[in-house]
């Protein structure tokens with residue numbers, strides 16, 4: 001027997017509803033949807049592979065972003081080897097300490113997981129703010145951090161980043177380039193690049209420069 005005929009006749013996945021169109025036309029509709037979904041998935045994959053410039057706007061592969069976000073925990077592990085004195089000393093006149101910056105990044109990790117990632121995971125479309133570095137929030141984060149020992153802070157900061165990364169990994173790939181609804185919204189991938197990958201790099205470069213200059217103080 002011809003295979004295609006047997007597939008058409010006996011496919012158990014054929015949906016039969018009362019007063020539905022014929023089985024054949026339902027199957028045709030199913031196939032059309034499957035073809036369309038396959039095209040969308042292919043398009044999505046191609047788009048995600050493109051890391052670079054498109055009309056001046058960078059397009060990011062979610063897995064690259066997530067793995068770069070995970071890399072931050074390696075820096076935190078290195079800080080375990082630095083004395084608490086070096087970590088808690090201001091990096092310059094009137095500047096934050098390494099301790100403050102770690103508390104700052106941790107606060108954004110926790111905030112972003114709670115306000116945005118968990119909501120997307122639950123099928124909602126939370127607004128993604130364009131700018132996430134607010135003075136009051138940052139002051140509060142630094143103050144909270146100063147109540148913790150270096151070890152406690154590094155432990156909490158590491159857990160916060162690991163948890164954020166784990167939740168991001170659970171999101172479907174289509175959550176990343178999708179523009180979320182809201183007045184001042186951006187796509188999740190662009191947001192992760194600016195407010196996590198680039199933000200991490202900005203602060204880690206600062207902290208590494210400071211630590212390199214204070215190598216003598218390493219314990």
Ligand code: NI
Nearest residue numbers: 104133199203
């Ligand atoms: Ni910052």
